Amino acid sequence: MTALATAASHAATAPLVEMRDVSIAFGGIKAVDGVSIDLYPGEVVGLLGHNGAGKSTLIKILSGAYAADHGEIRVNGEPVHIASPRDAKRCGIETIYQTLALADNVDAAANIFLGREKLTAWGTLDDHAMEAEARKVMGRLNPHFRRFKEPVKALSGGQRQSVAIARAIHFDARVLIMDEPTAALGPAETQQVGELVKQLKQEGIGIFLISHDIHDVFDLADRIHVMKNGKLVGTARVSDVTKDEVLGMIILGKCPPGAVPGPGAAA
Amino acid sequence: MAEPSTTLSPASSDSSSGAPAGRRAGIGDALRALELDTRMVGMIGALAIVWIGFDILTGGAFLTPRNLWNLSVQTASVAVMATGMVLVIVTRNIDLSVGSILGFTGMVVGVLQARILPEIWGFDNPLTWVVAVAAAVAVGGAVGAAQGAVIAYLGVSSFIVTLGGLLVWRGAAWWVTTGQTVAPMDGLFKRLGGGFEGAIGAGPSWMVGLAAVLLSVATILVTRRRRAGFGFPVRPRWAEGVVILLVAAAIVGAVLVVNSYPLPAPVVRRMMEAQGLSTDGGLPFVAHGFAIPVLIAVAVGVGMTFLSRRTRFGRYVFAIGGNPEAAELSGINTKRVMVMVFGLMGALCGLSACIATARLNAATNANGTLDELYVIAAAIIGGTSMAGGVGTILGAMLGAMVMQSLQSGMVLLGVDAPMQNIVVGLVLVAAVYVDTLYRRGLK
Ligand SMILES: Nc1ncnc2c1ncn2[C@@H]1O[C@H](COP(=O)(O)OP(=O)(O)OP(=O)(O)O)[C@@H](O)[C@H]1O
Ligand SMILES: [Mg+2]
Numbered sequence: 001m002t003a004l005a006t007a008a009s010h011a012a013t014a015p016l017v018e019m020r021d022v023s024i025a026f027g028g029i030k031a032v033d034g035v036s037i038d039l040y041p042g043e044v045v046g047l048l049g050h051n052g053a054g055k056s057t058l059i060k061i062l063s064g065a066y067a068a069d070h071g072e073i074r075v076n077g078e079p080v081h082i083a084s085p086r087d088a089k090r091c092g093i094e095t096i097y098q099t100l101a102l103a104d105n106v107d108a109a110a111n112i113f114l115g116r117e118k119l120t121a122w123g124t125l126d127d128h129a130m131e132a133e134a135r136k137v138m139g140r141l142n143p144h145f146r147r148f149k150e151p152v153k154a155l156s157g158g159q160r161q162s163v164a165i166a167r168a169i170h171f172d173a174r175v176l177i178m179d180e181p182t183a184a185l186g187p188a189e190t191q192q193v194g195e196l197v198k199q200l201k202q203e204g205i206g207i208f209l210i211s212h213d214i215h216d217v218f219d220l221a222d223r224i225h226v227m228k229n230g231k232l233v234g235t236a237r238v239s240d241v242t243k244d245e246v247l248g249m250i251i252l253g254k255c256p257p258g259a260v261p262g263p264g265a266a267a
Numbered sequence: 268m269a270e271p272s273t274t275l276s277p278a279s280s281d282s283s284s285g286a287p288a289g290r291r292a293g294i295g296d297a298l299r300a301l302e303l304d305t306r307m308v309g310m311i312g313a314l315a316i317v318w319i320g321f322d323i324l325t326g327g328a329f330l331t332p333r334n335l336w337n338l339s340v341q342t343a344s345v346a347v348m349a350t351g352m353v354l355v356i357v358t359r360n361i362d363l364s365v366g367s368i369l370g371f372t373g374m375v376v377g378v379l380q381a382r383i384l385p386e387i388w389g390f391d392n393p394l395t396w397v398v399a400v401a402a403a404v405a406v407g408g409a410v411g412a413a414q415g416a417v418i419a420y421l422g423v424s425s426f427i428v429t430l431g432g433l434l435v436w437r438g439a440a441w442w443v444t445t446g447q448t449v450a451p452m453d454g455l456f457k458r459l460g461g462g463f464e465g466a467i468g469a470g471p472s473w474m475v476g477l478a479a480v481l482l483s484v485a486t487i488l489v490t491r492r493r494r495a496g497f498g499f500p501v502r503p504r505w506a507e508g509v510v511i512l513l514v515a516a517a518i519v520g521a522v523l524v525v526n527s528y529p530l531p532a533p534v535v536r537r538m539m540e541a542q543g544l545s546t547d548g549g550l551p552f553v554a555h556g557f558a559i560p561v562l563i564a565v566a567v568g569v570g571m572t573f574l575s576r577r578t579r580f581g582r583y584v585f586a587i588g589g590n591p592e593a594a595e596l597s598g599i600n601t602k603r604v605m606v607m608v609f610g611l612m613g614a615l616c617g618l619s620a621c622i623a624t625a626r627l628n629a630a631t632n633a634n635g636t637l638d639e640l641y642v643i644a645a646a647i648i649g650g651t652s653m654a655g656g657v658g659t660i661l662g663a664m665l666g667a668m669v670m671q672s673l674q675s676g677m678v679l680l681g682v683d684a685p686m687q688n689i690v691v692g693l694v695l696v697a698a699v700y701v702d703t704l705y706r707r708g709l710k
Contacts, residue, residue, distance in 0.1 A: 063596070065595075065596055084598070085595065085597065085598045086598040086600075089598055095596075099592075101592060101593040101597070102590065103585070103586035103589035103590045103593050103594060103597075103656075104589045104590055105586075105588065105657060106582070106585055106589060110582060114582075114586055114593070114594070114599070115583075115594075115598040116598070117579050117582060123578075124573075124577040124578060125577050125578060125579065125582060128496075128497050131497070131499065151589075153589075
């Protein structure tokens, strides 16, 4: 199925992922408050909002890092119970965390395969095979990367980010969550990630893209969800709204006519 | 011990990374080609300085086969526990209860072999020592795993849980016999502690040495072949040769040392008389060879290095130490890994309890008192970082050797016990300071 065909047939197919009326509170602060979002195969959905809006918290519920206080998650229309990162990965949900979540003291290959190590016939770690695959997948992202034997602590911010991305894309994800994937990258690597997003979209993978760069989001995303103070302001196709209107959603919580307002929309 | 060239240690240099800007030809390049762990080289250097220093101060009494043999036997029990402590500290935890677990399991094996098993199958049954060791490892492992479960699942800090354990298990050791010492130990069991019955002799020592050399060379060559097969950079041929030579020389050197420490004359005479040989023509030279507790410690060291470097469990231990949150987000069951780490620590305490009890030829409830401090000090002197995520098994064993060398050397010099403690304490702090400097240098 091509991306265009998928996008056109939303009404027919069930969403790849759907979060319904999800809430979570940390000691009285409602970080996420009754948010519903969805994502279709081959679709890129931008998740926007100012600092502290609750974007990372929302996707961490989907990736199994947090357990929601309330709400439901469906994958391919089926309700699923995601209690741990392992559950999420089993559903084909891979995440690039804003904090990268790398083990600083081990090398790139060990990080890419962390929790899913390749083993030899003897049941021992097959570091050579892992390094070989790491070299391949890193080559896609950062062709000049050579420091495979060093702990990732020694790498630059951009190189570390590449490792985190490599880990997420290596395992046949169906849903990819990218939380500020290009924050530490230079222009060339950022463009490479943009190309990667388009390529993965072609493969039918659904992508949640969290970014503060509204231009990037408009370049790559099909739809956007905007959050403010833990609530959903609204949802729109990027073709139906302007960048200024989206800025209004982010800053003022004001929903333009081209968007579907959510519970957090300003009256 | 063979060190695989793939390593988690931050000190490993990378021959594939770009050459440094200012090219210093010669010795620097050569060292880089060898890919030796600078930190490990430093440790070995420190040990060499300690040894040579004491040898000079004692007028040549330190670097004798006799002293080195005794040193190796005295190091065994702490070295075994230090390998487990590395994993505990790597995960950003601590275990203060190891000395008490040793005391408790020591009492359990003592009572088992001196009272319970003889009632079942009499004295000197060849299976007694096997059952005793298995029981010690199982009891120690269970105690450790129970502590680990409280730490991992109830979220009580390891410092507190094991501080409690320090008191609980020392008290439990007393309760096993209400304070009575149990002696003597089973005849075969006693060999685990060393002494001349616990040494394997010259011939078998050569066999062990040969096997160790072959195993190390095979490991190095297989690793090289696999790396080359994947097209990864490998050490230059000459460097590989030098590494193999160094490893082989160390092993052969150890065999030569233990094989030049003779058994005492009365023992040799008794052995000869037992075989019906005449002792008129003077007594032959009969060497000790490796002590069994030392072989146990080395085997534990090899096994633990394998576990920490080549298995998933080891990888997870290091990942948890590097970033606990990342490990959890990667889908690692970090709580289960923690229980296993503490369980392993406890099991190793059980093994050390066998060595210590066998060496004393008695189980006392004070056995292992203060061992927690020596074990932690050995791990830290050996380069395990209190910040977590960094440490090597070999380093910790060398650390145990350094500590024991300091103590033995001071005993030879007639330094009194309080002063020994002061020196060991200062060395510990200095070692951590050096580690801090090293780490700063890395950034
Ligand atoms: N583990 C936690 N404990 C307590 N409060 C938390 C926790 N995680 C997030 N919060 C709070 O929840 C709110 C939402 O945080 P979140 O990180 O989801 O925002 P964000 O939209 O990702 O912001 P940014 O753009 O800065 O990444 C913030 O007020 C934050 O302080
Ligand atoms: Mg965030």
